[in-house]
Amino acid sequence: QKEVEQDPGPLSVPEGAIVSLNCTYSNSAFQYFMWYRQYSRKGPELLMYTYSSGNKEDGRFTAQVDKSSKYISLFIRDSQPSDSATYLCAMRINTGNQFYFGTGTSLTVIP
């Protein structure tokens, strides 16, 4: 079993829709959670960084962490065609020196 599981999609939504992206994980020691957006042939761009459980909001993006279920989510409100990209989740423990990644979900927002 992989440490981090992420549905690869592809996910296709109309412009203006609310998008929900999710990852599950197996290691209960993970405490720091990240979401990245990656455009084709570009490096991943950090969108959200959260610690432990709870919600964090930044503009149209909301990150949720449910440690009891080992489940994290990224919500995108009022989705735009420019949101079309691959979204990666990542996580780490506070004493470790490595990051653990999902394989990414491909999102297309249709105008």
Add this chain to the structure above:
Amino acid sequence: DGGITQSPKYLFRKEGQNVTLSCEQNLNHDAMYWYRQDPGQGLRLIYYSQIVNDFQKGDIAEGYSVSREKKESFPLTVTSAQKNPTAFYLCASSIEASGTGELFFGEGSRLTVL
């Protein structure tokens, strides 16, 4: 602006040749990483470095080598021993190797072996 610069963006290599990918950061981060990204496989760790003059192998280090002579620089050499080197290579850095810092990436280098 602070960030991570990778060069070249695109590189072609003949079989049997070694190539070196450059990574420079001006974020004053201690930890630096090299990942390989292949379609459908996600990111795989090649090497990481927590401090100058020290580095550790990741999950797929065979056929690769690195050096960390300066805090801001972490070049990756893809040697002829790497059997399938065509891939997208990503350099990343974090303020500290063990702790709470998030990971930042460069724009990547695409290596194609002809």
